[in-house]
Amino acid sequence: MSPTSSAETAPAFSAHDAVVSYDRRPVVHGVSFEIARGETVAFLGANGSGKSTLTRALLGLVPLSSGHVEICGVPPRRFRDWARIGYVPQRLSAGGGVPATVREIVASGRINRRRRFRPASAHDRAAVTGALASVGLLDRADDSVHDLSGGQQQRVLIARALAGEPDIFVMDEPMAGVDAASQRALAHTIEELSRQGATVVLVLHELGPLEPLIGRALTLDQGALVGDGAPPRPEGACARPGHDHVHPHADADRTPLAVPVIEVSRRD
Ligand SMILES: Nc1ncnc2c1ncn2[C@@H]1O[C@H](COP(=O)(O)OP(=O)(O)OP(=O)(O)O)[C@@H](O)[C@H]1O
Numbered sequence: 001m002s003p004t005s006s007a008e009t010a011p012a013f014s015a016h017d018a019v020v021s022y023d024r025r026p027v028v029h030g031v032s033f034e035i036a037r038g039e040t041v042a043f044l045g046a047n048g049s050g051k052s053t054l055t056r057a058l059l060g061l062v063p064l065s066s067g068h069v070e071i072c073g074v075p076p077r078r079f080r081d082w083a084r085i086g087y088v089p090q091r092l093s094a095g096g097g098v099p100a101t102v103r104e105i106v107a108s109g110r111i112n113r114r115r116r117f118r119p120a121s122a123h124d125r126a127a128v129t130g131a132l133a134s135v136g137l138l139d140r141a142d143d144s145v146h147d148l149s150g151g152q153q154q155r156v157l158i159a160r161a162l163a164g165e166p167d168i169f170v171m172d173e174p175m176a177g178v179d180a181a182s183q184r185a186l187a188h189t190i191e192e193l194s195r196q197g198a199t200v201v202l203v204l205h206e207l208g209p210l211e212p213l214i215g216r217a218l219t220l221d222q223g224a225l226v227g228d229g230a231p232p233r234p235e236g237a238c239a240r241p242g243h244d245h246v247h248p249h250a251d252a253d254r255t256p257l258a259v260p261v262i263e264v265s266r267r268d
Pocket residue numbers: 022023027045046047048049050051052053054205245
């Protein structure tokens with residue numbers, strides 16, 4: 001933490017000359033930036049430009065080969081307040097081979113909030129139900145997550161993050177494989193989170209319905225930060241730095257979402 005910052009005033013995320021390598025091959029090349037509390041920021045770039053790797057490095061999920069990153073002024077290895085962070089990974093990893101239900105996966109998002117060895121409180125249950133409703137999956141709550149389409153599984157991951165009532169969201173391609181109506185509903189959810197003061201970091205290959213929310217885009221090209229500012233104006237459906245992007249989920253789901261109501265815990 002810098003001498004002038006504290007855990008409450010430091011940027012939500014900062015990176016200083018951050019380098020990430022896989023098998024000694026650098027895929028993120030010495031990037032530096034800060035993301036302030038309450039900002040909504042998108043990482044843009046083509047497939048393989050390093051967006052996911054950089055966001056995972058910001059969360060300490062992959063190690064840096066040099067440089068440093070901080071979460072709220074603290075290096076990830078010393079950061080303890082993980083309940084503040086809602087991470088939506090690019091693909092469903094929760095559950096694995098275990099036949100978990102949608103509700104179980106979403107409830108796992110409250111683990112950092114629950115008191116050890118205590119049964120779920122009424123507030124825990126309400127947070128899970130509210131998160132399920134927000135992504136339009138209340139009616140699928142007792143189904144196995146493996147019976148859902150890729151787009152629906154993506155919404156389960158978003159609900160899991162919402163259930164934890166974090167104030168910092170990191171969402172890796174939250175719109176991937178989600179149909180247009182559901183994308184608009186998710187955009188509304190994200191707008192609401194942002195309006196309530198949450199920090200929202202999005203990995204996107206195109207802005208789509210999120211465009212009005214994104215005032216700042218950090219653009220990556222082959223691991224280098226090549227842009228930091230207002231996002232490029234649309235010139236077509238996929239006229240974005242990642243226009244050649246391959247969607248990870250081909251099976252977009254078709255269920256429209258309920259209008260979400262989300263509460264973000266305020267920290268300031
Ligand atoms: N676990 C890994 N091991 C080795 N190389 C990896 C690994 N993960 C990603 N890479 C490589 O690192 C580079 C950056 O990948 P990354 O997934 O971060 O890019 P991205 O911009 O998020 O792309 P996409 O939009 O396709 O997810 C790519 O060349 C990719 O092949």
